[in-house]
Amino acid sequence: MDNDVDNSCIVKHFKSYATLDEKDQQLLLSLEEGPRAWPKNTILWHQNDQSDCFYTLSKGWACSFRELKDGTRQVLDIYVPGDIVGLREFSFQKRITSVIMLNDAELCAFPRHHLDHIFSSSLMLCNIMFMITSRDQAILLERLVNLGRRSAREKLAHFLVEISYRLQRTNARVEDHLSLPLSQSVLGDALGLSAVHVSRTFQEFRREGLLKTGNSHLELLDIRGLEAVAGFDAFYLEPPISDSRS
Amino acid sequence: MDNDVDNSCIVKHFKSYATLDEKDQQLLLSLEEGPRAWPKNTILWHQNDQSDCFYTLSKGWACSFRELKDGTRQVLDIYVPGDIVGLREFSFQKRITSVIMLNDAELCAFPRHHLDHIFSSSLMLCNIMFMITSRDQAILLERLVNLGRRSAREKLAHFLVEISYRLQRTNARVEDHLSLPLSQSVLGDALGLSAVHVSRTFQEFRREGLLKTGNSHLELLDIRGLEAVAGFDAFYLEPPISDSRS
DNA sequence: GACAAGAGATAACCTAGGTTATAGGGGCGT
DNA sequence: ACGCCCCTATAACCTAGGTTATCTCTTGTC
The missing domain is CATH 1.10.10.10 (Winged helix-like DNA-binding domain superfamily/Winged helix DNA-binding domain)
Incomplete structure (x- = not known):
């Protein structure tokens, strides 16, 4: 049941961008870890932590933020159920933001080194990855405005x-x-x-x-x-x- | 001379992220168009234009911006020589920002559909693409702060x-x-x-x-x-x- | 069930930065 | 060489939103 393609957070998310064939779905599925509960107010990661995976938020809400020396905080983004959390930090060894749960939540981890499999074996998945980050950037630009x-x-x-x-x-x-x-x-x-x-x-x-x-x-x-x-x-x-x- | 790998804007840019082998360099080179002059204050593109390529800025400065209904303007980013302009809009059919030259400048175009070649034939180049967009996002996040x-x-x-x-x-x-x-x-x-x-x-x-x-x-x-x-x-x-x- | 800690409402007061206006200087087109 | 336009400087004035302080109401904890 848990291995069912229809229950996978990440498969669901990717499907919202384009149609996936069976092989791509299986590939994604095989690389994602099962959901795990994260209670409200727990920190998913801190700035400077090692960055070795990203997550899909299958239940609950979270937000990423940065704390300044003077004690103030800038919230950078809010994540709603279905969102991918941490793709941003993809090419940094250390996290450049912190993430906290706004809610009792549930996350599925996706180890970063698995992306190699994706890039090398599916053009479609690779393209979708770019779409996701691209949409992400568009949201950030609008936030700047x-x-x-x-x-x-x-x-x-x-x-x-x-x-x-x-x-x-x-x-x-x-x-x-x-x-x-x-x-x-x-x-x-x-x-x-x-x-x-x-x-x-x-x-x-x-x-x-x-x-x-x-x-x-x-x-x-x-x-x-x-x-x-x-x-x-x-x-x-x-x-x-x-x-x-x- | 113009076809020399060492003169290519995009090869130079990619090399600043990781070492490229000969094959990758040739691939990039073959997909980039030669430099073209853009005088100060010319618009590279407008919001809503068709989005079919990105550029490397080989000389001069530019900035991207968005105009609001009330006549004000938000400048979103400033591009310096060597920067890639327009990768952001990768997965939108229409441009979501406008770009103007701050300077007499020179740009090399890179048709977007050529990215397929890159994704399918070089894992390294694909990874570098992600690094570039990732760094880009990091800059946007800091701008938010x-x-x-x-x-x-x-x-x-x-x-x-x-x-x-x-x-x-x-x-x-x-x-x-x-x-x-x-x-x-x-x-x-x-x-x-x-x-x-x-x-x-x-x-x-x-x-x-x-x-x-x-x-x-x-x-x-x-x-x-x-x-x-x-x-x-x-x-x-x-x-x-x-x-x-x- | 008591208490501490967080979340919100509201009021009084204050300041960083916006707005408007004026004026001078440099670059550019004709 | 003239004129125009853009860029900058600076001053006077004003307001959106910050700060601080209280009080109340929840909610989670032991």
């Missing part, structure tokens, strides 16, 4: 809408309403805002009926409304070109 | 020091003093600052003997001093692991 040129209201709205789009990709059941396990300080640290100001801004959003706030947890009530606040354009999340080069 | 959590002084100092490191990589002759073709408004747009505030901050830096300002052009006089202002740590530029997996 967000941090550099938008107001607090826009930053928050944009970030939340982006996450809702990313959730839709692998977790089908999202319409116009969904809830995220994100505290206000995580959001502040992701967007270069203070937690206090996130709270202030959420008060406005609440009054406008855009969302509800809970405890380390918030509920988006009106995603279209948030898109309007952010001036959101999803072009940068568009599914990358698929098998045109296969 | 810069935009999210640092003061204007720190942002500017950090950015300038980073560029001086990147210059050293492919352009050997940089000691403690070098000059960059960057206007204050480009810097502002890259760092989420107003051009006015860049000017104010440069006035301080000038008084402190850190740099000299010119016309669309500035000269770093004391790189160590700037590193101190920024609290700079070059770990994220460290040469990625090389042929450990070859």
Whole structure:
């Protein structure tokens, strides 16, 4: 059962980019380790740790961050179920970020040296790897725009809408309403805002009926409304070109 | 002469990551087009253009940016001689950024579909491709930290020091003093600052003997001093692991 | 079930950096 | 040689968002 192709985190993820033939699926499957539980707030790795594998997040949420000397923190990315964590650090011997669980989560490890098998035996998988990192970069670029040129209201709205789009990709059941396990300080640290100001801004959003706030947890009530606040354009999340080069 | 491996932009770039055997060098060489001149301020491509190749910047400087509806601009990256431009957009059919020349420049095109040859015939080249995108991502991550959590002084100092490191990589002759073709408004747009505030901050830096300002052009006089202002740590530029997996 | 620790709301106050305006200088096209 | 435009400097003024401080409400722990 556990060896079933349909249960594999990484096979599922790769399939969302292009169709895989049986051989590729088996190859991926054989190289991935089974899922393991990681409770909320545990550190998956620290900056400077040896970097020898990446993970697929089969359940739960996580985020990567960097701590500065002055004690502040910059959250670099948020990972939702189905995401690949750590591909970024691929060619560094040591991790260049830290990753923490936002949630009770479950991860499947994928030893990095197994990538050799992939590169040498499947052009398709190799291409998909590039698609994944490419989409990843596109998200980072948009985050730069967000941090550099938008107001607090826009930053928050944009970030939340982006996450809702990313959730839709692998977790089908999202319409116009969904809830995220994100505290206000995580959001502040992701967007270069203070937690206090996130709270202030959420008060406005609440009054406008855009969302509800809970405890380390918030509920988006009106995603279209948030898109309007952010001036959101999803072009940068568009599914990358698929098998045109296969 | 033009077909000489030692003159090829892309061969030079790839060699800075790992040693290439003769076959790999010839392969790269055969797939790259000769250099072509691009005068200052010309647009290499616009957002939404068809994306069918990337380039190596053999001479001159360029930057990628995105324009927002409100007329502001976010500069996403600055390219120095030797850099690869456009690898980011690899798996998007349309460009997701625009690129403009900061300088009279010279570029070699590399048609994207040629990557198939590379992936299928050389494990080494495939690995180097990943190293390049990986380092690229590391730079973006650090830029996020810069935009999210640092003061204007720190942002500017950090950015300038980073560029001086990147210059050293492919352009050997940089000691403690070098000059960059960057206007204050480009810097502002890259760092989420107003051009006015860049000017104010440069006035301080000038008084402190850190740099000299010119016309669309500035000269770093004391790189160590700037590193101190920024609290700079070059770990994220460290040469990625090389042929450990070859 | 008590307590400590984290998460959020809200208010008062403050400052880094944005905005607008003016003016001078250099490079470039004709 | 003229004129234009872009780049830069600098000053006066203003505001978005940071900081600090309290209080409350959860939640996880022993």
